[in-house]
Each structure stands twice: as structure tokens, then as C-alpha cells.
Amino acid sequence: MRQNIIVLVEDSPADARVVTRAIDKLGDPSLIVMHFDTAEAAIEYCEKDAKWTSNQRQIVLMDLNLPGADGLTCLRHFKSSPRLRHIPVIVWTTSDQPRDIQRSYERGANSFVTKPMGLKAVSEMVRDLCHYWFERTTLA
Amino acid sequence: MQSIVEYLFGAASFMPHGYCLLWRPDLVALHAVSDALIFLAYASIPAALVVLVRKRPEIEHRTTVVLFAAFILACGLTHLVAVFTLWQPMYGLQGLVKAATAIISLLTAIAIWPLLPKLLKIPSPRALQVLNRDLENVNNELKHEIEEHEVTLAELRAMRRELEVRVEERTRELNVAYRDLERVNEDLSTFVHVASHDLKEPLRGIRHYAEIVADDHAETLTEQGKKDLNGIIRLADRLSDLINSLRDYSRAGNTDETLEDVDLNGVLKEAVDNLHSLIVDSGLQIDVPQRLPVIHCARAHALALMQNLISNAATHSNENPRVRIEAEDGGAGMVRIVVSDNGPGIPENLNEDIFKMFRRVAGPAKSPTGDRSEEIAERTTGMGLAIVKRIVERYNGSIKLLPSTGGGASFELMLRAI
């Protein structure tokens, strides 16, 4: 069976909870959330531990403001790693600063999303993202 | 030849002059010595004149002086010849010398008369002395004046140097103050950016947890419990709005954004899109009788300006809120934009306060729909007009409340045209 993996890099427990809950509420058994609260942990896992098979596809949903290595650093790592650079990285952050948007895309972000306020808005955003990346597009 | 010599020196035919004196030794000696001394004197005078003319090139009428010298010398020669004629009868030569003397004397006599008026005009040394003294006095006065001027000039130069130093100092101080101000501004906007970011994250958490509880425990919660959770959510939203408006206020003063020609008609459309839910909820009607102008500013500022003016009208108006946006030439390169609503208006005594931060004027009287208008009024942060004012002033424009003409509030904005 096909598995759609969402690598969630998010240090805020509340935001992680909302995203995880929204995906659970979608009731789609193919959706799997792997949550890391630092960029380092996410990179460590994706580079070394993950044993991804051909029936698994991944997207990364990444916060910019992280303790330790920040989102932009993590983004640069993902986009320069031969093993990971095919994976779409969606930056999601509270920021709507033009500078952050510019820098994210310059470092290879595949989308830039400002975190919405409200459970409903977050749920809709998560639903739309999953739908777009796993249903509408073809991933490598 | 023989006869010319004879004529000149007459050796044979005449007697020397001494005979006339009967060779009396005293008389002969008197004549001889006197004539010889006269000759010496008459020879020395022209020599002196020649030296004088040579050494003083400025002396005028030089020819006359030379003529005078020749005349005296000729007279001297007649006396010399007279010495010789005492013993030798050279009367021919003596006659020729006298004739030459006569000619030179005549020439001199002729030359001297026309010269006389000119010579008379030459001031006497005494007069020259007086003149000289006068000149010296004038000269001294001039010197004195020049000295005074030099002193004044030096004083002026010193003053100028002092002024230059002072201007430099003041410029330095201003530069330092300006840099300080810029740094403070930068610090403030960085602070507001970071603070709004860091404050909003836990705030999102509070709201989302409250929503999760309300959602997941909908069956077990009492009505009061649900209401209370709703209260938390609403307060979180309100706090979020306040944080956003603080951030917007900080951005309103930004000077590092790119300036462009911004068509306010497009900006109005975008503002209406962004405020869609507020406009629908409040039922706000927007009238724009003529096309709006193009202004030169940062697009984000134009958008914030329009959004805040519209939401101000939407949140402060009555049952059927309306806002009218009119623009006209304001003269002196400005455009005048008047934004009027049909709300309760603003009391005269508050017209300064409304542009201050976090100032909210009492909302409209409670309407029959009650909750809804209260909810809309709660969406205002009291920052809207402060943000508008900050943007307008950022571009050296102005905003003021126009005197009320029967209900509603009218704001006049003066903005620089492109």
C-alpha cells in the first residue's frame, strides 16, 4: 500500500499538535506524520535512519523559526543533499515578511505558506497541501 | 690761406690790446686775471649744467638748458680770447667768437621767452612742500583707513572661521542625532517584528488548544464551558489583531521600501478583497464617484492606508454603513482625498485624540442586531487612524478631520501626487 509521509519540522508543540490533529481528522490511512522539533533531528533521520521504499513518497513541512539550526539552514541542507533534494519542502511560518519569502524561495523552497490562525484555517491548509502534493502532482 | 691766418690772428698789421693799456702792468694783470677767472667760471657753469641734465633725466626743456650751457660757454670763450688779445692782436678770431656768442645768445634769448610761462607754472619748492605735506596727510589718512579695513577684514575672517566651525559642529551633532534616530527606528522596527512574531506563536497555541478542547469535548462541555472557551478564542483573536496593528504601525514608518507610482483604484480593489469578510459582515457600501488618482509611494503603504480607512468606516458606522471616497486636485502638487462615512461622527473635543495609538471612540448605539455590531466593533484596535496618519506623514502629507456637516465623519488627506 502507498504511504504519503509528511516530515513535520516544528518546534512549537501547539502547532505540531494542530497539524497532526488536522491530518488525523482527514481519516486517510496513507498519510503518515513524522514530527521533529529541531532541524538537526529531521536531517539526521532523513539522511541516515529513513529506509524509504518505492511505495513511499515524502514532503517536508518546515517552520522557519527553530532552535539551533533555523529553517533556512535546514532548507539549504535538504536542497544540496543528493539523497534529499528531490523532496518538496514547504516552508510554513508565522512570518509574512517579504525578506523571509524571498530567501526561502532563493534557497529552493517549493512553497511558502503563512501559518493561518484558527483550527479550521489550519485544517483547510493541511488538507489542501496534502491534496496538492500527493494527489495532484507526481512526486519523484 | 696766408690772408685768412692774418685776418684771424692779424700778427703784423695790428697792435695787441696791451698797447691801449700802455702796458701798465697793474692794468694788464687786472684784465688778464679777471678775464681768465671769468672764463674759468663760465666754463664750469655749463659743465655743471651738463652733469645736471645727464643725472636728472626727468628735467624738462633739456634743449633750452643745453642752449643755455652753450651760451655761457661762448661768453666764457670771448673772455678767454680777450686774455690773448692783450698780447696778440687776434681781433679777427675775437670777432668771430663774439659773433658766435651773439648767435647763441640770441637763440637762447628767443628760446627763453616762450618757455617763461611754463617755467612760471612750475610750483615753487615751498608750494611743493605744502602740497607734499597735504599729500602726506591724505596718504596717512588712507593708510589709517586701510589699517582699519584690515582689522575689520581680519575680524570678519575670524568670525567666518568661527561660524564655519560652529556649522561643522552643528552638522556633526545633527548627523549623530540622525544616526541615533535611525538606529532607534531600526531597533524599534526590529523589536516590533521579533516581538510580534514571538508573541503570536504562543497566542496561536492558546487559541488552537481552546478550539481543540471545544471541538473534541463538545458533548461533555456545559453551555457555560463552551461560552468561556469561546471567550478565550475571541480574546486571542483580539490580541492577535492588536499585535498585527502594532506591526502595521511600525511598518507604516518604514523608509526602506521601494517607491513606485501606485494607482489607488487597483489598491482599493485589493483592499476590498482583503477586507471581504468585514465588508460582508458589516454590509458596508463603498461609493467612489470618480476614478482615484495615482500617487507615488510604497505599494504596501497605499494598501495599508486604504484598508485602515475602509475598516475604520465599517467598524464605526450605523446599520447601513456607507463610505464615500472622493479625490481632487489639492494644488501645489498634492491630491486631496476625502473619506466620509455615515457613522455617528466624532465629537469636536476628540478630533486630536483619534489619531493617537490605541484610541477608540465609543461605537455606534446598540443596534437591534446587537451581538453582530458589537462583534464588529470589537475588531477595531484603535490603531487604524494612527497608522493612516503615520503613513501620510511618512510622505510629508497630512490628515485631518473635517468639521462635521450633518452626521458622519469626514477625513481629508493631502498626499503628494506623482
Ligand SMILES: [Mg+2]
Ligand atoms: Mg517556531
